[in-house]
Amino acid sequence: MTVHALNRRDLLKLSALGAAALVLPLERVVSAKSASRIAASKLPKPYTVPFAVPPVLTPITKNGVDHYHIAQRAGVAEILPGVKTPVFGYNGITPGPTIRATRGRPVAIRMTNELPARHPQWGYEPWTSCHLHGSASKPQYDGYASDITRPGQIKTYRYPNSQDARTLWYHDHGVHHTAENAYMGLAAQYHLIDGLEQSLPIPKWIDGRKPEEQYELPLILADKIFAADGKFMYDDNGHSGLYGDVILVNGRPWPVLKVEQRKYRFRVLNAALSRGFRLQLSTGDPMTVIGTDGGLMARPQPTTQLRLGMAERYEIVIDFAKYKPGQRVELRNLGVKNSVDYDNTGRIMAFDVTGPAKDTANNAVAGPDGLLNPNPPAMDLTSAMAVKKRKLEVERKNGMWVINGTTWDDVVRSDYRKVVADPELGAVEQWEIVNKSGGWFHPVHIHLVDFKILDRNGKAPYNYELGPKDVVYVGENETVNVLTRFGPEKGRYMIHCHNLPHEDHDMMTQFEVVGNSEGGPDADDPMKADPATGIPDPLPDL
Numbered sequence: 456m457t458v459h460a461l462n463r464r465d466l467l468k469l470s471a472l473g474a475a476a477l478v479l480p481l482e483r484v485v486s487a488k489s490a491s492r493i494a495a496s497k498l499p500k501p502y503t504v505p506f507a508v509p510p511v512l513t514p515i516t517k518n519g520v521d522h523y524h525i526a527q528r529a530g531v532a533e534i535l536p537g538v539k540t541p542v543f544g545y546n547g548i549t550p551g552p553t554i555r556a557t558r559g560r561p562v563a564i565r566m567t568n569e570l571p572a573r574h575p576q577w578g579y580e581p582w583t584s585c586h587l588h589g590s591a592s593k594p595q596y597d598g599y600a601s602d603i604t605r606p607g608q609i610k611t612y613r614y615p616n617s618q619d620a621r622t623l624w625y626h627d628h629g630v631h632h633t634a635e636n637a638y639m640g641l642a643a644q645y646h647l648i649d650g651l652e653q654s655l656p657i658p659k660w661i662d663g664r665k666p667e668e669q670y671e672l673p674l675i676l677a678d679k680i681f682a683a684d685g686k687f688m689y690d691d692n693g694h695s696g697l698y699g700d701v702i703l704v705n706g707r708p709w710p711v712l713k714v715e716q717r718k719y720r721f722r723v724l725n726a727a728l729s730r731g732f733r734l735q736l737s738t739g740d741p742m743t744v745i746g747t748d749g750g751l752m753a754r755p756q757p758t759t760q761l762r763l764g765m766a767e768r769y770e771i772v773i774d775f776a777k778y779k780p781g782q783r784v785e786l787r788n789l790g791v792k793n794s795v796d797y798d799n800t801g802r803i804m805a806f807d808v809t810g811p812a813k814d815t816a817n818n819a820v821a822g823p824d825g826l827l828n829p830n831p832p833a834m835d836l837t838s839a840m841a842v843k844k845r846k847l848e849v850e851r852k853n854g855m856w857v858i859n860g861t862t863w864d865d866v867v868r869s870d871y872r873k874v875v876a877d878p879e880l881g882a883v884e885q886w887e888i889v890n891k892s893g894g895w896f897h898p899v900h901i902h903l904v905d906f907k908i909l910d911r912n913g914k915a916p917y918n919y920e921l922g923p924k925d926v927v928y929v930g931e932n933e934t935v936n937v938l939t940r941f942g943p944e945k946g947r948y949m950i951h952c953h954n955l956p957h958e959d960h961d962m963m964t965q966f967e968v969v970g971n972s973e974g975g976p977d978a979d980d981p982m983k984a985d986p987a988t989g990i991p992d993p994l995p996d997l
Contacts (some may be wrong), residue, residue, distance in 0.1 A: 488798045490700040491681040492688065498681075498701065499536055501709035502783070502805040508666035508673060508705060509643065512552045514562070521562045523554065527583055527627075527641060528569040534706060538685040542640040543570060543581065549640025550675045550706055550726070551625070555660070558649035562614045568604045574635070577689060581606065581636060582629045587645060588766060589623035589748055589925055590614050591903055594946030598628040600963065601867065617943070618905075619832055619923075620652035621750035622722040622768045624675075630863070634728050634955035638689060638697065642726045644673050651828065652751060656819040658720035658772065667713070670817065671720040676763070676803065677703045678730045691956035694856070695895065696729030698795035702788070704804045711783075711805045716776045717812035718820065720745070723771055725763040728955045731791035731896060731928070734761040734803070736773070738784055743820045746770030749905035749923025751828035755820040756918040762791060764898030764928035766953040769919065772820045773806075780810045792931060793896050833905040833923045836938040841885040845876050849899065849929065849952060849962060850891035856962035858950065863963040871947065873965075878941040880970030885909070887936050890929045897957065900926045902948035903968070906939035926953055941968045 491498070514521035530547030531539050545551025556562050570581040582605045586598025595602075596612045604610045623645040627636035646660075653659065658670035666672070678699030680688040691697045704710050725732055736742065741757040748768050761769060778784060786803045790796050812818070821827050849858055856862075859875050866873050878884050886906075888899050905923035908916040912934055929935050951963035 490688075490690075490698065490797060492683045493535070493538070493681040493685060494683070497535055497538055497685075499708055501799055501802045502711040502785075504536065504707050504710045506705070506710040506712035506804065507707050508669070509548070509550045509675075510552045512554055519560060521556065521560060522565070523562065524565045524567070525551070526567045526569045529571060532640075532706065534679070534703065535681065535685065535701075535708060538681075540681070540685050540687065541575065543636060544640045545625075545643050549642070551641070551643030553643060553673065554625075554645045556614070556616045556645065556647050558616055558618070558620065558647060560616060562616060564612045564614075565609060566604065566612055567609045568606050570606050572606050576686060577635060579632055579635065581632065583636060583641065584628045584630070585610075585612055585625055586628040587612070587614055587623055587625045588900070589621055589768070590616075591618055591943055593944050594948060597902060597948060599947075600628050600630040600633070600863065600949060601871070603629050616647055618647065619750040619828065620649040621647050621748070622724065622746065622770060623647060624724055624726070624766075624768070626726070631959050634691065634697070634959050635689060637726070637955055638679075638687065638728055642675070642677075644675060644722060644724060646722065655822050655827065656817050657745065657821070657827075658718055658817050668813075670717065670814070671722070672712075673705060674721045674723045674804075675705050675726050676724065676732060677726045678800065679703060691729070694956045694960040696795075696954055696956055698730055699727075700797035700800060702800055702803055709799065709802050709804060711807055713809050714775045714806045715809055715812040716778065716780070717815060718772050718774045718776070718818050720770060720772050723763065723769050725765050725767050727765055729765065730794050730800075731765065731898075732763045732803070733789040733791050734763065735759060735787050735789055736784055737787055738778075740777075743772040743774075744769055744919040745772055745820060745827055747920065747922030748925045749832055751831065752922035753828055753831055753834065754825055755827060756921060758917070758919050760789065761919055762917070762928060764896065764926060764953065765955070766898055766900055766926045767928065775806065775808050776812075778808045780808055782808045784808070791896065793894060831923050833907045833939060834921075836883055836907050836940060838885055838909065838938065840883040841938060842882050843878070844885045844887065846887045846889060847875065847899070847950065848889045848891050849897045851895070856892075856952065856957040856960055858962055858964045861964055862961035864961055866963075866965055871965075874947065874967045875950070875964050876966040877969050878966065880942050880945050880968050881940065883938065883940045885936060885938050887934060888927065888929050889934045890931060893931060895954070895957075896928060896930045896933075897962070898926050898928050898953040899950065900953045901939070901950050903944060904939045904941060906937040909936040909938055911935050944968065945970055
């Protein structure tokens with residue numbers, strides 16, 4: 456096993472340009488209209504590009520395990536019509552292919568890093584670490600930031616799929632370059648399904664149907680800045696955040712989707728680096744939230760506005776039955792505080808209503824009793840059950856993004872031993888997360904666990920947050936309390952801001968779940984991982 460100790464001295468040695476060249480933002484022209492430098496004539500008008508869905512991978516099943524081979528490789532995408540843009544992608548595409556997994560059936564992914572030795576524009580070495588966000592993975596498969604796979608190397612990740620049905624996503628987590636790698640395209644959805652979800656009369660993906668015939672669809676939101684030659688521009692404003700002027704949905708700019716007069720279910724993911732979204736339909740009609748990061752809620756929750764911090768996922772149902780054929784309904788972005796907006800960042804996508812539904816099955820928002828999930832994980836926890844209360848303070852200090860005054864470099868210097876919390880396996884704790892950095896919001900992600908949001912500045916959470924979460928939006932000068940039970944694994948797991956330039960510089964730390972659990976990693980070295988040596992675990996020929 457090798458956990459790579461890469462601190463900033465290592466980065467200076469590894470980069471031909473030096474660490475400073477890796478983090479300096481590009482010169483950028485900021486205006487009320489746009490951030491991109493590509494000719495305006497090459498940007499499509501909103502709602503002219505057809506909606507598209509990433510492909511779904513088919514596994515090879517052997518001995519009860521679903522096996523996949525995914526290559527992280529450079530590719531070229533036509534994101535803007537007629538313009539070729541270099542990307543990094545899982546299997547060379549972005550967003551990457553969707554994986555649909557079944558609860559109780561493990562998945563093994565042989566992940567090969569076939570990226571170039573140096574980024575062709577920005578000069579860094581694109582090492583990677585794949586994180587299945589939302590999975591209760593063992594620590595050696597969790598995508599630990601410093602457990603990197605270099606170009607030419609391979610690592611096999613194993614996922615138990617033991618949790619409730621939910622929308623997860625897999626994305627890069629390589630230390631100090633998570634933002635660039637994810638921005639280049641290393642992100643994709645992963646859907647975990649179970650018997651309860653499949654038994655409900657809600658819209659569901661039907662294997663074998665064409666994407667245009669589906670009533671359950673992914674919406675992967677992101678924003679980009681395009682250079683004059685069509686390449687992505689990377690400018691994180693001194694590591695404070697990257698805000699693009701082109702909004703993408705599933706890799707398409709401001710697309711339009713044809714819908715029938717019925718209910719559709721959308722798995723919404725904010726895959727942007729730094730942009731928060733506040734969604735609203737142009738008609739002002741409510742959307743119905745049926746799921747959060749950790750799966751289905753107890754009951755559906757209607758809302759006319761839905762705020763998404765980076766990495767948050769919500770499953771929403773929109774009912775198009777009331778609209779007339781030929782009517783267009785827009786999904787708009789009202790924006791959030793601390794994001795930079797441009798001319799068309801208020802537009803996301805459009806729905807064009809075609810006519811009566813061709814299939815009226817699974818056209819509900821809940822079961823006949825109004826319930827979705829009678830026992831969502833973490834939602835039965837109470838403050839009285841907490842055996843310990845802790846505080847996490849997120850702020851900018853001495854030019855660095857820190858948690859409780861520490862950075863990931865402090866973790867590296869401690870030989871990965873330094874932790875901010877050491878909860879017992881199975882213990883319930885209450886964590887108070889305090890945003891002390893004026894001018895920014897922080898979506899805080901706690902790996903391994905689902906948690907319950909108790910309150911925001913002493914007030915109840917939004918109704919659409921009344922489900923299990925693994926990312927919490929912590930607004931400017933806001934204090935949020937969350938409750939969680941630690942497990943099912945022990946070991947060290949990361950806590951970080953999901954504004955990825957903040958995470959990389961260096962708002963990330965870790966906690967350790969301690970205790971004795973049979974079959975778990977060794978207590979003295981709970982980060983042990985399969986070596987990324989280029990020699991894969993034995994798998995079927997793929």
